[in-house]
Amino acid sequence: MNNRIELAQRKDAVVVENLQMVYRVGKVDVPALRGVEITVKQGEFVAVMGPSGCGKSTLLHLLGGLLRPTSGRIFVDGIEISAVNDTERTRIRREKIGFVFQRFNLLPTLNARDNIELARRIHGNGYRNGSGLAVDEVLRLLRLEDKMRHKPAELSGGEQQRLSIARAVINKPALLLADEPTGSLDSDNSLLVLQMLQELNIRYGQTIIMITHDLEAASTASRIVEMRDGRILNRVQNLVYAREQGLF
Template identity: 40%
Template sequence: MSLVILENIKKDYITGEISTPALKGISLSIEPGKFISFIGPSGSGKTTLLNLLGGLDRPTSGKVTVAGTEISALDRRASAKFRGENIGFIFQNFNLIPVLSVYENVEFPLLMVQELPPAERRLRVTEMLEKVGMSDQAHKYPGQISGGQKQRVAVARALAARPKLVLADEPTANLDHATAYKVIGLMHAMKKELDTTFIFATHDQKVVGEAEQIYTIEDGLLSAGVK
């Protein structure tokens, strides 16, 4: 079964009198357990597409189905619940919560949605911090760690609830070359170990080089894949 199905997705942003057509009819099926990248020029619609895939926004028309659920038809509450249980997010700016420690940031999504016993929750957090090599920094706050370390924490957070799908928008844009490679390697290892599907939006050739499948978006439409 396809993990993600997009059926003729269109998205217009309306600001005042002006309508911007950001996506103009995208149809696509994505199989589970892959490393997939959307590439394309700035303003072509990559972030818009990721937001629709994650249920953070709704298409103007068309259907988005993730793991058998039509998320484009869910109300806000149901959409948040579905997201919490099925989708992890990694952002360019890390988006860690500054007042929470590294440990608490990874624990946060588990508190939000899952009815996990506390002991199991602690085990999950500890295990994820270990996997990303951040166990010894667990007590620190985001302001006290480096960019690469922040992104490793974000990877741990995105995967803590064991989602089927992780969406990553320019996850390496704020990292130096060597650190970016480390974070990509980490995501690759997680993908293999946990059988998570990763979907990236990126300009970064390092990410693109690792992708098993690449889709190019130009001016709100898919053009032929290059891989």
């Protein structure tokens, strides 16, 4: 094992080496990732941008252990999730990853508080040893304290998304993954959700990787990376892109 990986294993939230993903559709191979390389440090808030179909969601699903890569290596919080079996990968996902999707995926029969409590119980870790966040604290931070008895259907889209964020962070995951979290929200609610992600990042040092195709959303992150055709563009291209977009 080379030094870079060894060091990365100890210190970084995410290390990805030459990641390839090919989907098989019938008899056709669809290459989605063609050698992704990225390192994300603990406490970083990274936005991933790129055109539709360039592989953003595939990358996020691989980082979260929802899929197994065709080849390459993925380390999350020091563990090589690309090298473990399915059972182990599921366990690591529960312990280390929080997900937020464009669609909220809340349980319709449970109220806001119980949706969060359930996430705590399923996870196990925070529930057993008390290392997670306090439910009241998270509800307050996400400005849902008045809504805790509401069921998802009794919440606005913005409130539902904030609830799904609360659920995702309640166990203090090593990594919060968000795929277009503001994709179905109006601009006021988008702004609120982004501010809260930023606050979780700053206040708890929550490491976040967020996919977005909205440059304004991306600019709440501490770093923007750009994907094209299954690859992450290198730094120089990235700077050029940012300059073109008037980011600095």
